[in-house]
Amino acid sequence: MSRAPRQRRQRGRSRVGETFRAEIGPVAHGGHCVARVVTDPSVEPVETRVVFVRHALPGEVVDLVVTEGSDGDRFWRADAVEVHEPSADRVEPPCPYTGPDACGGCDFQHVGLLAQRALKAAVVREQLTRLAGLDLPVTVEAVPGDQDGLRWRTRQRYVELPDGRLGMRKHRSHDVVAVDECLLEAPADADHVVLGRSFSVAPGGFWQVHPGAPEALVSTVLELLAPQPGESVLDLYAGVGLFATFVAERTGGRVAAVEADREACRHARLNVGERADVTAGPVDRVLATAYDEPFDLVVLDPPREGAKRKVVEQVVDRAPRAVAYVACDPAALARDVAIFAEHGYAVSGLRAFDLFPMTHHVECVALLTRVGPGAR
Template sequence: MAGRRFEAEVGPVAHGGHCVARVQDRVVFVRHALPGERVVLEITEGTEGDRFWRGDAVEVLVSSPERVAAPCPYAGPGRCGGCDFQHVALPAQRDLKAAVVREQLRRVARLDVEVSVEAVPGDEDGLRWRTRQRYVDLPGGGRGMRQHRSHDVVAVDQCLLEAPAGPSYEVRGRVFEVPDGGFWQVHPGAPEALVGAVLEALDPRPGEAALDLYAGVGLFSRFLAEAVGPSGRVAAVEGDRAASALSERNCPGVLVRAGDVGGVLAGGLPPEWDRADLVVLDPPRAGAKRAVVEQVVRRGPRAVAYVACDPAALARDVAIFAEHGHRLASLRAFDLFPMTHHVECVALLVTDG
């Protein structure tokens, strides 16, 4: 089917940076389109026997009022695959992301939640925010970016998402050590936005015990430790040993454990950590999953702040929390990855007991 073209009406946005269309009773996930448009789409992946196909909108017959000219000359069908939404006005990009978060929570967790994706200071109209950028080295000294779902490379002069300066590891006057190539949020405004959202959600109190899971270099641990004070305690658990070692230096007085989060929770913490008042979960894209969620709820926290970069994984884990009596009390979403379909959420889960 690859290469065949069809005319189609574009339906709603879907998780993953595309919209849904139907061709010959087959679902097609279409990039470079907007809901309500009529387009000519070209199939990029799929055979007659597949349940769904993938495609690109290669011609727009009836355009959405939210469609704009992409600022980057390398964005579009058959070009660089790094951006999903350069053809969409920035406020509408956030509306699309909010719709995806709402749909995932409704479909997976059976929750109807109002979602508004918040802009974060630090980019320039959705550009110049990526403080760490990777290019593909080309023969002769050039560089390029990969096409969507492909190893093919498009030669580029520069990515317009690339920030003029590298990351700053200072947040609220505290400086963090980060391993070379180690994880740190790439949007300049992300650390402050997430720290603020987590602290606001948890409202940590002096004397409380807080677990920071998937703690990285201790971004949340540092501020939790300051909030609970000398009468409280914080433990940070991180699978990457280099990041975990640095979190000991970044977070004086915090108990640090390196290892698989589920394994450490199951038997790698002192007995006093069988109970915790607060928990921060900041897992990778796959989410925390059942084993970790059940280890968290077993400790009886009054509040859990779940930092999620994938709405589908978040919705799945929120549903698991609900099985154990923890309800979604609030949710904030942040546009930390403008021009792409990615969105970061901070969910607060609480018990009514």
């Protein structure tokens, strides 16, 4: 028996559609900036509310319209609809479909590329500080393969509209905006060639969407781990064996790859051949019963939610000298780094890459090395 969708409980009077003027504060994780608005100037002390504002930049003075929020909510969401004091980093968006009440695919079309990377670096640093107690310098690096931040998405999905036109969804909505094209879409599909080696990938299977991403990530993992001949390596969330293939070539030692998707595992076996042992299954379940011997190195490339405590503790139980953690979400990375720190592993290297220009997403590769109990 099917159930009706759960309705969000209303917490007091809705403020959706109301307009406020505010000075925009720092960038926050998720593609928006933080502001605080006065909700009722007639009372003492003055009532204010935190608002997460899209289409704005730190330091700007804007009129914002509330898109989600009521009197009982801790924070609201809003769009900046008019800019009274623009930032020097504000640019004219290259895409005609971006902005309030429009396509929600991009967060930073209104921001210059260098400033976009600075915003992403600030987010990574803030998440590591707040969630892992670390104060690390962060620089988000450009990666070859896009055209001034456009034409990098080698896999693109549209909504097919009844009239045959293409559509894109609005931010946090099922509503669709008709578009002629997405400027992020690459002119050709990914060729699945990395550092001169071709990879087998299932149609629709996972592969990095930015053309320069696989080479940048592989090169960084190899640089940070510095694998030595004979070392053993555990590649977790291994996909089609991208990292396992190259570390196996470097070490010539025991390499084990674990991936939950069985079709990806089939392709991983084709890619790594006899150089690695590939096991299909959820990482935490596989590690509960297999590969319980020590490993010298671990490559950890979890999904957006991170590896989480169970997997992190299974990794440190193998006592690797180093872990290369590839992360597509800085908050998940920071939470997992804090767990590693409980077990004596500290961040000894960090690089960040702009693999998703015009969006708030950023890819990080962190090197964790064993330094002692409770180290940070």
